[in-house]
Each structure stands twice: as structure tokens, then as C-alpha cells.
Amino acid sequence: MKNNPLSVAVHRIRRAPYQTLAAVAIMTMTLFIASIFFLVAAGSQAVLKYFETRPQVNAFFKQEIVPTPQAVDLIKAQLDSTGLIQSFKYVSKEDALQIYRDLNKSDPLLLEAVTASMLPASIEVSTKNPKDLTIIADQLKTQPGIEDVRFARDIVDTLAKWTGSVRVIGFSLVGANVFITFTIILLIIGIKVANRRDEISLYQLLGATGGYISAPFVWEGILYGLTGGLIAWTASFLILLYSMGFLVSFLAGIPLLPPPLWFMFSLLGGELLLGSLIGGFGGLLAVQRFLKA
Incomplete structure (x- = not known):
């Protein structure tokens, strides 16, 4: 039984609990950070794609203005004449209040503090082609009573910058932690x-191969990685579940949560693989350095 490299590795791990605890702790920390950054980056990318596929312009009237049906019809006719729009919707102050109530129905204090007169009427226009958003937005800006015009490009540009920053920071931080973990x-x-x-020297005298001698140490590193990966994934999954209520309300209307099971199990597989590689290569390099000395 002792000749089984995996059994030997488990036996050695049990005989050195403090070293095992240190190795698993640093592995868990690194893989947890990696999983959190991966979830944030994946979520940001999903939100970015969502807005990229919604070619919509929102034009807000001044708060004190209540546009007449004739004024709204005139704006619609002018936009229809371009042949670029796909849909046109007028949102009155009362409609805006109802939308606000639906979004904040769980907070009575917010509902009492806002009335229809405090919210602006608006126009929602979607185009057949996202490239035409700028043309429609520029035309809406010239309409009387329009105070602010927003469309997906503003959000997409902001999200693209945010996603890029998350990736750079995430790769840098995770890379540094992987190096530190590998070293430890x-x-x-x-x-x-x-x-x-002395034991290794005896094995060498008996003709044991380098692979035979290295295998238990490699398995030891792999077990550190598997344990750390499982703990890190469990922690990140529990945090995601705990934050689900807040995130669903924050990302209202965006079909992002809950994440599919295949996604979470793919994350688990990635963490186990990364942990195994870090631990396995660390164990292999440690014993190879000794054998070559």
C-alpha cells in the first residue's frame, strides 16, 4: 500500500498538519481571488453584450414639461421619415412613476418620497441598426423640450473600459498570487x-527511477491544489448566492442571474485544474532540484 504514490502522499500530508494547513490556505486564497475576478469579468462581459444588442435611445424632457400628444406625434413623424427607427415609445410621467414603483416596490420609503411630477417624461426609440443610434440621438437633441439624450453607446463605452480594467487588474493580481503560491x-x-x-538516497541506491521518487511529492502538491480549489469555489459560490438578491435588483431587466449550473461547474473545473497545476509543478520542481543537486 505504501508503494502507491497517492497513498504515500496522503500519509505524508497527515504527518505534517501545519505545513498542510499553510499550503492549503495560500492555495485557497489565490484560487478564491481568481474565481472572484473571473466572476466579475464574466458578469461585466455579459452585461456589455446585453447592451450591445439593444440599439435604443432614451430622450428625457425637461422635468417641468408635459408634452402634448401632438408634440409627441410630430417627433415620431420626423423620426419615421428617416427610415432608421424600429420602434417608438412615449413614456409619460405617470408611466415613469409606475416603472419607479415596480423597481422599488420592496422599499416603501422610496415609494412615498417620489411623485409623478418629480419624474421626467421620456421617449424610447430603437433603431434597426446600432450604427444609426448617433443619427437619431443627434436629431432628438434638436427637439424642443428635450433636456437629455442617452443611448447604449455611452453605457457600452463605459462598460468596455470597466471590463478592460477588471481584466488587467485581475490578471495582474492573480498572476502575482499564483507566483507567490507556487513559491510557497x-x-x-x-x-x-x-x-x-536519506530515504531518497536509499531509493536511488536501490535503483528507483526519478519518476518513482517524484510521484508522491507531485501528488502531494496536486492534493493541496484540489483541496484549495474546492474550498475557494465553495466560498465564492456561497458569496454569489448570498449576494443574489442585491445583484438581481441592481441588474434589473438584464437576464444575467442566476448563472447556469454548467457555468459554475466549469468554474469549479478551472479552479481544480489551476490548483493541480500549481501544486503539481511545485512538487515536481522541488524534488527535481534535490535529485539534480
């Missing part, structure tokens, strides 16, 4: 290798 795993297993120098 290398040191921990290196200490174990040094403590077993």
Missing part, C-alpha cells in the same frame, strides 16, 4: 524533500 508550495515540499534526503 515549492518551499514547503522542498523542506519535506530535504527531511527525507
